Amino acid sequence: MLVLTRKPGESVMIGDDIEIAIVSVSGDQVKIGINAPKHIDIHRKEIYVQIGNENKSASAGVTDLSGLLKLPPRK
Template identity: 90%
Template sequence: MLVLTRKSGESLMIGDDIEITVISVSGDQVKIGINAPKHIDIHRKEIYVQIGNENKSASAGVTDISGLFKLPPLK
């Protein structure tokens, strides 16, 4: 893990097109701003993990996909 020190108003770059800016620091809470291209999803980690778990659960019940190949052709 890379650990960086930044003050309020300072930024860091991830690649050429993602900018993370420290907006404010108050006690143990830090507000950050993220500028990134629209095609990049940004989630809090707990939400990201929840989405992954839900995707695994949804796909766990799918074991037989042979019926998908018997669908009538689209018109």
């Protein structure tokens, strides 16, 4: 993990197209702004974990997909 010190108004670049900006610091809260291309999903970690868990639950028990090859073509 890379740990950096930044002040409000300063930024960190990830690659060429993702910018993480420190918007403000108040007590133990830090507000950040994220500027990234629209095709990149951005989630708080707890939401990201929840989405992953829901995806695992939705796919639980689905192990045999061979029947999909036998479906008739769509009209």
